[in-house]
Amino acid sequence: MARPAVQVECLVGSQLLSLRGISKSYQSGELTTQVLHDIDLDIEAGEFVAIVGSSGSGKSTLMNILGCLDKPSSGEYYFRGQSVAWLTADQLAALRRDAFGFVFQSYNLLAAADAVANVELPAVYSGQPVGQRRQRARELLGQLGLADRLDHKPGQLSGGQQQRVSIARALMNGGDIILADEPTGALDSQSGQEVMALLRELSLAGHTVILITHDAGVAAHADRLIEIKDGRIISDQKKPQTEQKAPPKSTPPRANASLLNDLGEAFSTALRSLRANVFRTMLTLLGIVIGVASVISMLAIGQGAQQEVVDRISSMGSNLLSVFPGAPNQRGRWSVASLVPEDADAVARLPNVLAAVPELSGNQTLRRAGFDQQTSVNATYSSYPLARNWFPLKGSFFTPEDEAMTATVAVIGQTVARQMFPDRDPLGEFLLVNNVLFRVIGVMQERGASPWGQDQDDVVLVPFSTGSLRLFGQRYVRNITVAVDDTSLMHDTHQQVHNLLLERHGIEDFTIRNMASIIETQTETENTMTILLAVIAVISLVVGGIGVMNIMLVSVTERTREIGVRMATGARRLHIMQQFMIEALTVSLVGGLLGVAIGLATTAVIQSLGTPVLYAVFPVVLAFACAFLTGLIFGFLPARKASRLDPVQALASE
Incomplete structure (x- = not known):
């Protein structure tokens, strides 16, 4: 049961962010490593803060806790006077979506999406209409000098341009608090100066900017300098305020998007991801296509053979009794005259x-x-x-x-x-x-x-x-x-x-044969053979489903960082699960449609060669339903795995 948010005492009630006794340790086997030690820190709205420290000092861990990407091992973290310790994963995602904007050293842009799609990502999870968020993304990119790069993907942009796209993404939902982790670490000096100028402008515009860096020159742009060493704050200095700043930004919380909007966005994202890996998608489709086509063609052939035999026997008369000379089971009874x-x-x-x-x-x-x-x-x-x-x-x-x-x-x-x-x-x-x-x-x-x-x-x-x-x-x-x-x-x-x-x-001295019984026996035999053929076909469909699951698990592994980016920009667990489930369902349903077409075409070819077949709606519906269930069942585990990833670990993956 979630604990209600607790109002902090007046000592921290006026602060935007407040940390009290924050410690963080990691367990690796029997080894425990403590990264942060009893951190106390207050950050006011509108401040431009630089947290400086050498590699391994704990500054990135501190940023992850401030940005609600990670939770402390002990201590209390207050956001606008309310404790975040008992917020659920989805509530933390909503907080990141509405209040924070992240600027990473490695940009963390989605490789398959263009600049506009990358920038509008946080707005997707806040439920903004497509036209509105797309217009805002274009405006932000234009303000950052990227008006002529709107449709360019990250691989077509320079490092400085990619970092500007990252900044635009951080501002998409307002970006009250900008968390910049080594924003110039991967840039040349000129691009680095430009990025720092942008962050300075954002601070003057009323945004709270928290800069994580090991470079004293970069940290000098900030108004407040906090130095951390071995997981402890060793100094906290403020510069005299020389520039006039706008009032601090404060974006009101947004409601979650509707389920229909979520599904539409997940479907769009799934298609983009599948297009980005066309060859792998085709290989995944192949198993489903073969399975569905096999179900349709094998059932058509089996039922066609059954119908032909039944028709032939029925043509002799299904209402007939045939009386033959000789006792039942008597050898040579055909020669008996009785x-x-x-x-x-x-x-x-x-x-x-x-x-x-x-x-x-x-x-x-x-x-x-x-x-x-x-x-x-x-x-x-x-x-x-x-x-x-x-x-x-x-x-x-x-x-x-x-x-x-x-x-x-x-x-x-x-x-x-x-x-x-x-x-x-x-x-x-x-x-x-x-x-x-x-x-x-x-x-x-x-x-x-x-x-x-x-x-x-x-x-x-x-x-x-x-x-x-x-x-x-x-x-x-x-x-x-x-x-x-x-x-x-x-x-x-x-x-x-x-x-x-x-x-x-x-x-x-006679034997009576009932033609109705013969037809019934023959029908049962043919039904058994048809079921056998269907089972073989369904097995091939299950094998195709296992292929879907394997490919989706590989996809989760390959796209772990993407999942982390989505979580950092406000994606809830449901969003991540929807995306991967819809990818699996899309593969299965497209494979099902292709399988139905190929199965019917194969059946027509077999029929043209003289083999009796029977077209029926049920095998087609059965095969397509099996394809849908294949995507649903075999896509669930990979989707569940993706939705349960830890945001910090996902962002740190290579």
């Missing part, structure tokens, strides 16, 4: 039976002038079209009268029609079937291949009486096909047929 046409007649009289037809089939030789071939001939009843849901395209099917008269008439399939009558209409033509002359009275509709690859159109259908007597010389049938009227009662009808035949034969 079924007769009267069995079909008896089954046809059962309730819910639409038709029951015997079938006696075998290969026979067909002949016509100049044509000779082997074809399957099927002797059956006139109700065969009703049972098989397969009707003549031209002509007619034979009738019960044809069966009674043992008529030599035939109905042929499309394949037979093309091969035996390529030059004429087969209707009314004569055909020798095993040396018996038949007249063609009809041509069946085209049906295509069976699920087992057999050409169903390569067939000649003849009356059962004619075929059994004149072609096959037997009455025992090869199978009986039973068409069920109401498929919801398929199981009951199956049982009734079984009981009827068992009663007629006395023994179970």
